[in-house]
Amino acid sequence: MPQPARPLRMVHPAPIPPGADEFEAKAAAAVARARAWLPTLDDAVFDCYLGHLVRQVEPTSEADPVAILASLLCFAGVHLGRDPHVRAGDDPHPLLVWPLLIGHTNTGKKGSSWSAAKRLITATDSDFVLGNITAGLTSGEGLAQRFALPDDADDEPDSDGGPRDLRLLVMEPEWGGVMAKMKREGNSLSQVLRAAWEGGDLSTLTVKARVAPESHVGIVAHITPDEFRAKLSDADMAGGTYNRFLPLAVAWSKALPDSVGADPNLVSSLAAGLGDRLDTGARLGALDLAEDARPLWRALYLEFNTDTHHPKVAQFVSRALPYCKRIAGIHAALDGEPAIRAAHLAAAAALVRYSIDSARALFVNTVTPAKLAAWIAEAGDTGRTKTEITKGFFGGNTPNADIAALLTQLTDAGMITRGSRRPPGGKGRPTEIYTARAPDLTT
Template sequence: MDPVVFRGVLGELVLAADPTTEADPVGVLVSLMANVSAVIGTGPHVQIGDTRHPLIVWPLLFGRTGAGRKGDATDTADRLTRAAMPEVEHLFVSGLSSGEGLIERIRDPRDENDPGGTEDKRLRILEAEFGSVMARAKREGNTVGAVLREGWSGKALAVMNRLALRASSSHVIIIGHVTPREFRLRLAATEMAGGTFNRFLPVYVERSKRLPLPEGIAPGLLAELGARLRAAVERAARHGEVGLDQEARRLWEDELYDELGCADDEEGAWTEFARRALPYCRRVAALYAVLDDRSYVNEGDLKARRK
């Protein structure tokens, strides 16, 4: 992986933690991106035409069972996040059973006497068995696919059943883990074209090194890294719309727009994952920018996402 992706505070944290874990640093990086995008909330965003894109990142980690170290990658990112912001622990949950179950987590209160419901629509879900989500999405009447498609855009979520569950807005982040073989077996071409799974950012991970006795991040270093991440996230959350500076705009118009948009003109199952490369590039580049306390994406941010 090109070192340019390990940019800013996220890159610094990942590289500092890397000697202590067998996890793929790219897996740690995208998991940390997802965590941070959950915590900063709905304020920072990019505007593409009339569409508002929150900085939502959904990494899908592909790796062989055991050897991929998918769980290690997300565990390292989670440990860094919890060290930085222990108060957001309640936002981090596991398991994605159904669309109704997701909405229940962030639903609006039905009235002032309703003990359930929440005004905080942030949520980060880890689905370590993403193949099971794919299987459930195939079942007739299961709403998970439809809810995911709306959730990626940060829109209101609702299902029309006897409970009439509704979340007037959403900021849901999902990290998925799956083996390449299971993904191929579970996925039908029609599902890919339907747009549910191409909302995920696919990343292949594997064990980065052999550590018979991995020590994990030392407490002193963890506290230092956590403090740096917390400061960056607090600054990032204060930003609103994130634009492109002059050099970034030129790179986008002259090269990246055509390069990343080429999948729109091609057929084939593999191209479906690239259908959302354009908005994902803008989202991830903007995340790099706001964590550096900038309201404009620069050329380096775009080049990092390009890799």
């Protein structure tokens, strides 16, 4: 379905304050440094209705657009409810997406991404925000209680006499605290979360047994890379909890010291359209693949089933294939389509690929740009040669292509300077030299 055209906006030139050029240059360099650790994002992730909304609101937000998109995906999947779903083999999959937004303190702008998304969510359905969005995961029993049936009852109607509202969006801005709780002896939260991702039975057999046969839970989680790596154990990965999440590396997108957010009229207009699409999509049922999507799905089936990843990355992204179909299902439902089309799959696949690359940035490419730049800066004006960087910093164990890519990122971000030095005597090929100034390494 064609997306609505982006409205034209009149731009009136404003007086340029003193020092503006200097501020813009420094701000651009700071943003580039913050984003240097991110993998490459295919803009195809925004070729969908929610991507259109993000492109409307992100110019006035410092948040990473992919973080706003992921938050809206989680909201949409929860709000649509249990009726629209996809199938993977014999298993029905609810349209639940659990983004794990991974960004550095301050420069990750994770909170800003939720603020931008929540503003649109609130304008779309303020009652949902009040009754269906919460925080504070502590135990499996606590989550199960939210969906538990009363004693001696097969069902519990809402106050208006209709079926129970099973939709719940949990927003956790400090996921590290939840990770600590899950490690406590006897805490069943990991087990219950795995069941919740399936949209299934959260019943418990503890002393205070709870019968909770149905659920529809979405989670938006925020954490820093260092905290996640520090608190994650091999047992956590092997247990299967974290392959239910969609890891996404995020960072500061732009410096907007004077922004007051999106125009209220724009937010209201976008929210009205989103609300209509959610109402229409909620009436759909099983979303199969349209004929034009089947060739792409077969290609993605092979791509996402191929185990060529680092072991920890492979565990983290082992549910890439069902996630791709879930995300595509949300795109289709919001377009009012009873089947998933190739365009829906392509946008979903682009986000899943970015998630896989984000996991690699988290677990494999763990050399932060700031650490390398600081090491280069220690050499002062003498700088470091490419050979010194390859052997002295990386220990000779990192492919040259990966080192070259990181050096290019640092150079483009203004964190280091590439130059050359003629060999003693002036004969032979000049040596490539990298220098950095310590004051420029602030992140």
